[in-house]
Amino acid sequence: MRSMRTDVAIGDVNWSTLKTLIPYLIEFKARMAMALLCLVMAKVAGVGLPFILKYIVDDLDQKSDVGALVALPLGLLLAYGVVRFSNVLFGELRDTLFGRITERAMRRVGLKVFRHLHALDLDFHLNRRTGGLSRDIERGTNGIAFLLRFMVFNIVPTLLEIGLVIGILLWNYQFWYAVIVGVSVICYVAYSVMATEWRTRFVREANMAESQSSTRAIDSLLNYETVKYFTNEDYEAHHYDVELAGWEEARRKNRLSLFALNGGQSFVIAAAMTSAMVLAAVDVTQGVMTLGDFVLINAFMMQIFMPLNFLGFVYREMKGSMANIENMFSLLGVDPKVKDRENAPPLQVRAGEIEFRNVCFHYHPDRAILKGVSFTVPAKQKVAVVGSSGAGKSTLAKMLFRFYDVDDGAVLIDGQDVRSVTQASLRGAIGVVPQDTxxxxxxxxxxxxxxxxxxxxxxxxxxxxxxxxxxxxxxxxxxxxxxxxxxxxxxxxxxxxxxxxxxxxxxxPPIMVFDEATSSLDSRSERTILQAISEISRQQTSLVIAHRLSTVIDADKIVVLDQGQVVEQGRHDELLQLDGHYAHLWKIQQQKPAGPGLVELPSTSSV
Known part of the structure; x- marks a missing residue:
């Protein structure tokens, strides 16, 4: 089993992943400070607007001196315009300054995940869902942008603004206004948290359904020719529609849960604003408050609940974003099975000799692939490995390239265990022509x-x-x-x-591996390419994985595998004289022409 980070929460959103975002916030300290300053200025301007409205209304309500009636409200109106513009301007400056931070974070995290995926072993990529993986990364990076922007510049500032407004109401007006605001805020936040926690599973289900449908579509399109060969378009469409039906149902649940959340939030807001307005209207009729105070109360209530309503949106979207990025961050917790040892040196290729020393390997514990395989590929020589399908030929190439590590034994190049050197230097020294290009x-x-x-x-x-x-x-x-x-x-x-x-x-490279490399070539093309390879690889060590024996008769040595074990070794003529496994295979292939599928990897030049 792969080791996963212990802080990955499966049943709920994993808040500890937020800690990984802190370095991206402090990378641009000066820009961050300027953004925070703009935030403060925008909040100050926002709180000042209701007071200017109060004075404007009170001034207009006074039927006194005509000159004052014209001059003072005009000045207040101009001040109102300046303050409102300042509020918007500082908000836009804040978003513009912080945009660089969020974009750089998306770039940094996206690159980190990309590099990590390339660092994972072949087994992970053989079992991955390409379409779903792509969607997880896309949603995760977008979720990071949302979290960084709104958590830092909206949640905490909104709570501070709510506290500031409650204090102003408590200081200037009767106690009940602060009670109405405080109780409504508590009810709103409590309901939003509980409802959002409840519907997070629907967000996760919708994301999973979307990933599954995307995986199905991409897998089908990548195998377009196979679909056409067997006229299975309707079959593929049916299965894709099944995935889409699951997505549709998940989206329906998500939409209905969102309706319940929004409906409850709207009820709390409507009840609070109505209560405050009724209380303010009573105070105005009793002469306790002016019309300007009534407008101020109304403006403050709107100013409280607009960001509070936005806070509810931010919270539920933040929870959704966390559900989106948890899969992406969990990828970083996947520990590759094949990794460099600490302070591993680079491979030093002197002659290029390869040795498989008692190599044992299995993909699954109940089925051994290689069982004590031992042979040597001398430097500057060509050695072919032949055998029937499933004998373990291509697995040897994977062992050499270190796509997998041996379970027992060792693979050595010039006496150096491939597990003891860096993977980059090892793979840089080996050239591979695979069967499936x-x-x-x-x-x-x-x-x-x-x-x-x-x-x-x-x-x-x-x-x-x-x-x-x-x-x-x-x-x-x-x-x-x-x-x-x-x-x-x-x-x-x-x-x-x-x-x-x-x-x-x-x-x-100093070492070349050919894994059925001419299997798709006609005989004439194969001969010319084999000749060319022979010419350019005379100074290289060559390992040839072959099924068609006629392509490797000139090899310096032929290793015959059967059931994951070496059963014979020698040159072509020597093996025929033994009249064993190799001779039997040779007779079978001579009796009927080998088709393209039997062509084994072109034997590399004799080295």
């Missing part, structure tokens, strides 16, 4: 350059020529700038493998 959705030229990002255009063209890809590229309308489509779907299997071979040629 997946390309990026960019140009052919850039897909080849991916083998060595800093390579010059001339180097890339040289690799294209050596892989016998140049003639194909030149006949395309856009030549090397032709887009290959998502996962390289615009190219045939053989064309994709040539691109993969060119990419590995460009890398020029």
């Amino acid at each position: 997946v390309l990026f959705n960019t140009t052919i030229f850039e897909n080849v350059r991916y083998g060595r990002i800093e390579a010059t255009d001339d180097d890339v063209w040289e690799a294209i020529r050596l892989a016998h890809l140049e003639a194909f590229v030149q006949q395309l309308p856009k030549k090397e700038q032709t887009l290959v489509g998502e996962r390289g779907l615009k190219l045939s299997g053989g064309e994709k493998q040539r691109v993969a071979i060119a990419r590995t040629i460009l890398k020029r």
Whole structure:
């Protein structure tokens, strides 16, 4: 089982994840201070507006000197305009200043999650849900922006403003106004918290349903050709509709729970404002308060409940955002099974000798894949590993590349255990041409350059020529700038493998691994590519995983695997003379022509 952070809450929102956001707030200290200053100025201007309204109304209500009636309210009206504009201006400045902080936080966290995902082992990625994972990251980064902006600049300031207004009402007017505001605020906050806690599970269910439907859609589209091969469009549509039906039901529950939350909040606000206005109207009729005081009370009640209403929105959205980001933050708690040891040195490739020493491995405890495999790939030689499907051939390549760590035994390069060196240096020393080549959705030229990002255009063209890809590229309308489509779907299997071979040629590593690398090529193309590989890899150690034996008869040594064990080793002629497992496989393949699917990875040049 993978280790997860112990503070990840499953049944409820995990508030401890907020601690991880603190460093992103203090990165821009000066900008943060200026934003806080703007916040204070905006709140001061907001609290001053009702008082200006009071004096304006009282002045207009006085039927005294005409000059004063014209001059004083005009000045107050101008002051009202200036203060209201200041309130809006300082608020916009605050948001603009803090926007840089939220955007940088989204960038930092998004990059951190991206890097962490690439640091996780192959087993995690084989079991991931690509569509759902993408949605979790997208919602998580958006949730971070919301939390940083509104929690810091809305929740605490709103509570402070409510306290300030209650104090002003208590100081200037009778006790009951403060009681009405205080009780209504407590009822509003209590109801909002309880209702939001109740509906958080509906938010989570809606998110899960959305991720599942997205995963289903992306998985189906990525396998577009397979769907067409078997005319299963209706089947895929039906299953996608089932996922959408679940999403629709989850959204319905979410919407109804939101209605209940908003309805209750609106009732509390309406009851509080009505009570305050009735009390103020009575005081005005009794001569205890002026019309200006009535307007001031009304303005303060509105000023209390507008941010309070917004506070309810912020709280429920914050809870929703926390539900959104908990999955993204939990990704950071996934501990990769394969990781560098502390202070691990880089791999030092001197000759390039590879040794598999009593290697044992299993994907699942009840099924062993490799059972004490031992053999050596001498430096500058080509060694082929052959055997029937499921014998563990490709697993050996994964062990060498350290996609998985061995359960027992060791894999060594020039006497260095691959587990004791950094993964970056290990993989930098090995070039791989896999059986299933997946390309990026960019140009052919850039897909080849991916083998060595800093390579010059001339180097890339040289690799294209050596892989016998140049003639194909030149006949395309856009030549090397032709887009290959998502996962390289615009190219045939053989064309994709040539691109993969060119990419590995460009890398020029001291060790090369070919895993069924010519399985999609015709015999003529295979011969030319094998010859080219042989020419350019004479100074490299080559490990060839092969099914079609005719492609590896020139190997310096052939290792025969069966049921996860080495049963024979030797050159082609020697193994035939043994008349054992290899000879049996050879006779079978000679009796009927090998189809494209039997073509094993092109044997790399004899090293």
